[in-house]
Amino acid sequence: MAWNADEPYNELPLLPPRAEFETRAVLKATVRARTALAAMDEATKRMQNPMVLVNSLSLLEAQASSEIENIVTTTDELFRYAQDVADSATAETKETLRYRAALFSGMESIRRRPLSVNTAIEVCTNIHRRDIGVRNLPGTIIGNPKTRRAIYTPPTGEAVIVQKLSNWVDFVHTTADIDPLVVMAITHYQFEAIHPFTDGNGRTGRILNVLQLVEAGLLREPILYLSRFIIQSKDEYYRLLLSVTAEEAWENWILFVLRGIEETAVRTLSKIDRIQTLQGDMRGEIREHTTAGSNADLVDVLFENPYARIANVVERCGVSRPTATGWLNALVAADALVSIRLGRERLFINQRFMHILSTDEPAVSSEAEMLF
Numbered sequence: 001m002a003w004n005a006d007e008p009y010n011e012l013p014l015l016p017p018r019a020e021f022e023t024r025a026v027l028k029a030t031v032r033a034r035t036a037l038a039a040m041d042e043a044t045k046r047m048q049n050p051m052v053l054v055n056s057l058s059l060l061e062a063q064a065s066s067e068i069e070n071i072v073t074t075t076d077e078l079f080r081y082a083q084d085v086a087d088s089a090t091a092e093t094k095e096t097l098r099y100r101a102a103l104f105s106g107m108e109s110i111r112r113r114p115l116s117v118n119t120a121i122e123v124c125t126n127i128h129r130r131d132i133g134v135r136n137l138p139g140t141i142i143g144n145p146k147t148r149r150a151i152y153t154p155p156t157g158e159a160v161i162v163q164k165l166s167n168w169v170d171f172v173h174t175t176a177d178i179d180p181l182v183v184m185a186i187t188h189y190q191f192e193a194i195h196p197f198t199d200g201n202g203r204t205g206r207i208l209n210v211l212q213l214v215e216a217g218l219l220r221e222p223i224l225y226l227s228r229f230i231i232q233s234k235d236e237y238y239r240l241l242l243s244v245t246a247e248e249a250w251e252n253w254i255l256f257v258l259r260g261i262e263e264t265a266v267r268t269l270s271k272i273d274r275i276q277t278l279q280g281d282m283r284g285e286i287r288e289h290t291t292a293g294s295n296a297d298l299v300d301v302l303f304e305n306p307y308a309r310i311a312n313v314v315e316r317c318g319v320s321r322p323t324a325t326g327w328l329n330a331l332v333a334a335d336a337l338v339s340i341r342l343g344r345e346r347l348f349i350n351q352r353f354m355h356i357l358s359t360d361e362p363a364v365s366s367e368a369e370m371l372f
Contacts, residue, residue, distance in 0.1 A: 003245055005149075008138070008156040012164060012193055013248075015171035017186060021250040022178065029258040030179050036265035037181075037218055043272045044221055048296075052275065052303040053223045055082075056357050057268070061225035062099035065206050068230060071095055075358055079307040079349075080342055088343075095127075099203055102126035106211050107222055115172055115208070115215055117165045124197050124204040134161050134196050142195070152245060154195035164194045172212060180216035184209055185257035189244050206230075223268060228360075229260040267360045274356045279303060282336060282350075289334040290327045292317070298327065302337070306350040306357075 003009060044050050059078055066073070073092040081089040085097055106123045109115075124132040136158040141150045155161055168190050174183060191205045206227055213219045230237050233256070240256050243249040283299055292298050297317045305312050313324035328348045331337040338349045 005152055008153050009193070009245070010155045010157065010160050012155055012190075012245075014164065014167045015186060015190055016174070016176070016178075017248065017250050019248040019250050021186065021254060022182065023251050026182065026251060026254050026258070029255050029262075030181055033181055033258040033262040033265070034179070034218075036262045036269070037213075037224065040224065040265040040269045040272070041219055043269050044223060047272065047276070049300050049304070050221045050223075052279075052300070053268075053272065054221050055304050056306060056353075057223050057225060058100050058103055060357060061206075061227055062096045062103070064225070064227035064231055065203050066092070066096040066099055068227060068234070069202055075354070079354070080347065082307065083305065083309070083312075086343070098127055098129055099207075102203075103207050103210065103222060106207050107214065110211050110215050115211055116169055117162075119211065120165070120191070120196070120204055120208060123207050124200045127200045127203055132197050132200065134158055134165070135198055140195065140198065152193075152242065154193065161194060161196050164190075165196055168194065180212070180218060181258060181261060182254055183216075184212045185254040186250070187212070188257065189241060189253060192241060193245060224261065224264055226257075226260045226264055229264050233260070270360075271356055275303070275353065278352055278356065285331065285334055285336045286327075289336070290330045291323075292327050302348075302350045303353055306353045307347045308350070309345055309347060 003011075044053065047053070059082055060075070063073060063075065063078055071092050073090060073096050077090065077093050078096060081093055082097065082100075085094055089097075102123045105126050106119060109119050109122055121132060121134070135156070138156045140154055140156070142152040142154070143150050155164060168187055171190070172183065172187050188205055188209055191208060192201060195201050197204065206225075209226060210219070210222045210224065213224060214222055236256065240249070240253045244253050279299055282302065283294065286292050286298055287294060290298075295317055298313065301308055301312050301316045308328070310321060310324050310328060313319065313328065314321050317324065319327075328337065328339070332339045332348065338351050340347050340349065
């Protein structure tokens with residue numbers, strides 16, 4: 001039966017795709033993406049403290065992924081409340097922070113057992129902080145927000161959805177000789193097309209992308225996030241998703257995802273280099289302006305928690321509150337940190353680090369890097 005946007009797509013084909021998808025162009029793009037990803041992962045391995053990236057990039061991914069779903073919060077608001085969600089935080093901030101919690105719980109889940117349908121359910125449940133099950137009622141459509149006309153109607157019927165999810169998991173763990181990056185691109189489309197939950201499918205699917213790469217051994221830490229790339233290419237993203245449904249245009253979709261992986265990995269690698277340079281600068285500032293000497297824990301606090309509290313320094317460095325306060329005030333006086341007040345607390349912001357996190361240098365393809 002031909003696809004019709006107004007009818008539930010219960011005939012969504014099972015995986016693997018019927019159309020050719022490992023084309024010459026896809027294979028070449030896969031090599032470039034794998035090269036960029038490997039370089040980024042190796043740089044992460046060299047970092048003394050990868051949690052510097054894990055903590056902060058996961059927050060920015062949570063922000064970007066939520067923004068795709070029109071849940072918008074500011075970077076400042078997000079980092080202010082990252083350690084302690086107060087009642088004064090906006091509803092959007094609280095929901096965005098739940099995304100990061102869902103990502104971390106997903107990481108814990110795949111360390112215990114392989115990625116599964118239950119993993120997806122757990123992730124979506126943690127995003128919403130309420131039990132989420134597979135859709136069992138009809139009426140779900142994806143429509144044009146302006147015209148209200150259906151763009152796509154996902155499969156309906158719990159048994160149908162469960163069957164397609166089981167096939168999705170089987171392909172996630174396929175034993176066929178298909179590169180894991182290509183598998184991820186294919187399964188991302190399939191998960192979004194199945195649209196198994198009443199809400200949160202997009203955010204859940206983007207977390208599953210990262211979990212797949214970690215499970216496949218391509219990432220040591222969950223630091224490759226595609227949501228910012230998707231925001232920058234949002235129209236193309238949705239157009240290519242729909243073209244797979246309407247025309248089985250797998251090649252263009254997979255090439256898009258591989259380009260996103262490559263560009264994101266290259267930009268993340270650049271961030272890692274800039275962060276390590278800044279860490280060296282800050283170690284010198286700490287030695288020059290404080291009595292902390294070469295205290296590595298102080299550097300770690302200021303990068304793991306770029307909106308640091310005095311209590312963070314006390315706990316991590318094992319010093320008294322007056323000593324921690326003196327160190328932080330000295331760094332503020334030296335313009336290495338900025339201090340703001342949040343309620344009865346003071347936050348000490350590592351603004352230069354935040355600038356690196358929130359700005360991107362132009363991505364240079366790994367293919368170009370190999371030529372020079």
